[in-house]
Amino acid sequence: MKQLSRGLTSAVTKVVIGSVVLFSCSGCAKTGSSRQGVFRIIAIDTSGSARPDLPTYRRITYKLVHELDPGRDAVRVFRFDHDCAEILSSVEQRREELLNTLDMQLRPTAKRDGTRIAKCFERIASLLDSPDARGRRVEIYALTDNGNDDRSKQMNDLYDKSAKRIASDSRVTEICYWGVKLYFREEIPPAFKKLPRSVLSVQGDTEAFTTLGSA
Secondary structure, three states: OOOHEEEEEEEOOOOOEEOOOOOOOOOOOOOOOOOEEEEEEEEOOOHHHHHHHHHHHHHHHHHHOOOOOOOOOOEEEEEEOOOOOEEOOOOOHHHHHHHHHHHHHHOOOOOOOOOOOOHHHHHHHHHOOHHHHHEEEEEEEEEEEOOOOOHHHHHHHHHHHHHHHHHOOOOOOEEEEEOHHHHHHHHHHHHHHHOOOEEEEEEEEOOEEOOOOOO
């Protein structure tokens, strides 16, 4: 996906008309035999504070998975709160099956132990060593308000370590945070903020803002 973070700045559109939310991504449908395979990692925040956004996250996730080429691309989708749980690892799902999977897996849970976003990015970093990442570009989507309930030294160090691992991998061409509350922006690690804006995209919950990332 060419220059997707710029596309997400200009073409990720959140239009609220009643209960309709549209998510568009220019460049997502790039096709052709010459296109390099993509490994798309999607992390979905299902914590209490993100629950109002789950219908939107479901729509975005469906689009990001549905547009992939089963013969060339790979995907991992997981939900996170206090811990992480993988909910999808196959591109080869029919539309109805994919929607049913998302509906079932993105239901809020009663358990409320606090969000540990560091665990989310630890999982993302580990996937860079998976067979799915070999020979493919890597695109990372964190659908989250970016809340963090565990700012202990252990978790802060883990978040920084994971971010450095991700930022240093040349296969990672897109990192998109989507749905970030303005007052949670500072939670984004320094290693990501140093990335060029062609790689890092930070989208607000109601409108785009992309002042993070170097020029």
